[in-house]
Amino acid sequence: MQDNLYTYLLMLGDNSMILGHRLSELCGHGPSLETDIALTNMSLDLFGQVRSYFQYAAKVKGDDATEDSIAFLRTERKHLSSLLVEQPNTDFAHVITRQYFFDQYHLLLLEQLCESNDDQINAIAKKSIKEVKYHHRFSKTWMRRLAQGTDVSHQKMQVAVTSLYPYTEELSKANGVEKAMLAEGIGADLDAIKVQYYNELDGLLSDIGLQKPEEGYFYKGGKEGIHTEHFGFILSDFQYMQRTYPDMTW
Amino acid sequence: MVGHLSHIAPEIYQALYKVSDPEVPVLSVLDLGIVRDVKQSEKQLEVDITPTYSGCPAMDMIAVEIKYALESIGFQAKVNLVLSPAWTTDFLTEEGKDKLLKYGIAPPLETSLDKQVLFEDARLVPCPQCQSSNTKLVSQFGSTACKSLFKCEDCLEPFDYFKCHK
Numbered sequence: 001m002q003d004n005l006y007t008y009l010l011m012l013g014d015n016s017m018i019l020g021h022r023l024s025e026l027c028g029h030g031p032s033l034e035t036d037i038a039l040t041n042m043s044l045d046l047f048g049q050v051r052s053y054f055q056y057a058a059k060v061k062g063d064d065a066t067e068d069s070i071a072f073l074r075t076e077r078k079h080l081s082s083l084l085v086e087q088p089n090t091d092f093a094h095v096i097t098r099q100y101f102f103d104q105y106h107l108l109l110l111e112q113l114c115e116s117n118d119d120q121i122n123a124i125a126k127k128s129i130k131e132v133k134y135h136h137r138f139s140k141t142w143m144r145r146l147a148q149g150t151d152v153s154h155q156k157m158q159v160a161v162t163s164l165y166p167y168t169e170e171l172s173k174a175n176g177v178e179k180a181m182l183a184e185g186i187g188a189d190l191d192a193i194k195v196q197y198y199n200e201l202d203g204l205l206s207d208i209g210l211q212k213p214e215e216g217y218f219y220k221g222g223k224e225g226i227h228t229e230h231f232g233f234i235l236s237d238f239q240y241m242q243r244t245y246p247d248m249t250w
Numbered sequence: 251m252v253g254h255l256s257h258i259a260p261e262i263y264q265a266l267y268k269v270s271d272p273e274v275p276v277l278s279v280l281d282l283g284i285v286r287d288v289k290q291s292e293k294q295l296e297v298d299i300t301p302t303y304s305g306c307p308a309m310d311m312i313a314v315e316i317k318y319a320l321e322s323i324g325f326q327a328k329v330n331l332v333l334s335p336a337w338t339t340d341f342l343t344e345e346g347k348d349k350l351l352k353y354g355i356a357p358p359l360e361t362s363l364d365k366q367v368l369f370e371d372a373r374l375v376p377c378p379q380c381q382s383s384n385t386k387l388v389s390q391f392g393s394t395a396c397k398s399l400f401k402c403e404d405c406l407e408p409f410d411y412f413k414c415h416k
Contacts, residue, residue: 034389034391037399038390045305051304052333122334123336126336131304134391138391
């Protein structure tokens with residue numbers, strides 16, 4: 001088995017899976033019908049993407065693994081999503097900020113993966129980027145609308161930005177697997193993405209009148225399987241059926 | 251007959267034509283352009299289909315219905331899901347676009363106009379009920395992944411727009 005490729009696919013898929021799950025929690029709870037539908041549409045896109053990644057990962061793994069066993073039977077330490085995407089749906093400001101912080105990265109990542117020399121990753125990226133352009137447009141528009149809305153919405157956005165900004169750096173901080181994948185022409189160049197990412201992020205924040213936190217401290221660990229306290233709760237929801245009735249199928 | 255499928259036997263074409271998209275039942279899978287290839291050897295068929303959106307929940311059901319439809323005319327079929335080339339609204343046939351309009355869903359505009367509509371609030375999508383172009387985007391995301399939600403400011407009816415996807 002190609003260990004690095006398998007791990008890389010988990011990293012790509014886990015971000016989509018955990019964020020997709022977070023958004024699915026909002027089904028029926030959005031602040032208005034249109035935003036509720038939009039957020040759950042985005043959840044569906046992300047779940048579609050993770051199915052493609054995990055179907056491919058199952059093939060790479062080569063044993064009797066399936067997309068479902070990869071999604072439902074790994075323990076917390078084996079999940080390689082970034083810390084940002086597991087942060088809770090505290091309020092709509094947090095939902096939108098988390099989404100924009102991820103979408104901006106996701107878009108830059110997929111632009112590069114559209115050039116991947118791995119045919120399957122290349123195909124998934126070309127498919128997904130069309131969807132992610134809509135996500136990015138949606139979350140960026142809402143960032144502006146809320147930041148420049150009322151005093152209350154502005155204040156709530158500032159709280160969300162202050163609390164979520166420290167989770168952003170991990171997205172574009174390459175670990176060993178990502179460096180190896182870049183060297184093989186399969187993965188993205190995260191150093192290049194990082195520069196573009198913070199140009200976009202900091203540019204938008206200053207444009208819409210929000211401050212990034214002064215101290216330059218960033219959290220990390222998700223990509224190595226070390227998560228925040230929220231992750232266990234996600235997994236217990238996510239894996240409940242499979243753990244209670246092992247090997248159940250629909 | 252759809253160009254890239256002109257090589258297949260008429261009876262197979264007819265059987266596939268009867269399989270519809272469960273979310274837009276007026277469209278055949280051939281109108282939608284998601285059947286990308288059909289390979290035949292004797293009574294064995296391999297059908298390649300591609301999803302409109304990654305998360306399209308109808309794909310599994312469509313795959314099963316294609317299998318049944320082909321079994322009913324005496325073929326064993328295997329359905330493969332292919333991702334490349336990625337589906338675009340260019341794969342929709344002209345007949346498919348007409349059917350959408352009659353069904354009350356505005357068909358996709360060409361790309362540059364679509365961008366003006368979805369991203370710059372231009373009023374260009376004709377209302378499928380009254381044909382007025384005085385229509386307004388309500389939400390980029392609609393009842394299914396492939397549609398966005400519009401409202402006609404003349405007849406006041408809400409309607410779905412099948413968004414351009416390239």
